[in-house]
Amino acid sequence: MNAKLFSEAISEVSDKYYEEAANYHYNKHGWVKWIAMAACLTLVLFAALSVFPDYFRQQGTTPPDNPNGVIVKNPIDTANNETTPATTTPSDNSNGVIVENPIDAADDETTPATSEIYISMDNISFNEIEALMDTALLWRDPELYDRIWWDREDVIDYYGKDLTPAYVPDGLTAANGNGTAQVVADKSGNIVEDTAWLGFYHDYNETGSPKLTEGVTARKGFSITVSKIGLMNDCVYILPENEVKTSDIDGTAVTFEYRPMPYGPFDPDTHEPSGYYDLYVAGFELDGIEYEILAEQMEAEEVVKVVSSIIYGEEVIVEK
16 A cells, blocks of 8 residues: 555544544553552562561560550670670679670570670689698587488578589599588587588599599599588688688689698608698688688689689689
8 A cells, every 4th residue: 555545544534433542542551550550569568568577676576465555675686796795894893703795596596595704813812821720520418419411402401502513623523422411409409510511522432532643642622511500610821810812703702722732752851742732722601601612633713613603503714
């Protein structure tokens, strides 16, 4: 078809068809507009639903029974934040005790937060002593007093706790009879002697007493003696007793003592010992119970760790 014939054909088209074509064009593009707007709204809703859960998880949650609409802050997980310090040291910390901040598990929300307690040896004072005196046991007239054996449950009931420390150095084992005690009561049932003893040593004789080491003829390990009435041991200090220093461990005043102990065989002419080993003594009062720890052939840090585990009720980290 040439241009002339095409022009003539167009002139024969009725105006009705032009109006229908125009209306069709308008209606078609109107629906496109609404479809486009619906698509945008869908994208906005999708983005909001993706972001809001994380937002509420970080900022807080509103309990369903909260009539006031108060948002309670949730702890934010900092396990993957390398800029967050792991520990804090209070500015007024005079004891050198550093408590690490609890860190949430990043990938396992069921894992409980943990913390570690650090104690610096720079804040522990040792007093040198000449001897450790044992007060002679009092003779008790059996007509007036009875000796009573307490089992483990009796001891726990009397002292209100298990006396076993939370930390025992590797290589040391509990002595037979730990957790039991022989106490003295008058005929009315009043306790007049309540001392309990626990031992943790490297080895034991058949009789149950701690075995001496081969290289050093001395025991290796520690004992714990406790009483609610009062212990009968005493130390002879080189310094006057009013100059004896105590160490603060979580608000508990602990007196640490040290003495180099000689061991044999001794030279028959000079009476010089074969050598010396370390003896440490620690005394303190906690929850109405008086404690004395006597440690032989142990490092000072290990002694502080044992004492601190009794006070805190958990194992601690001791830094030199």
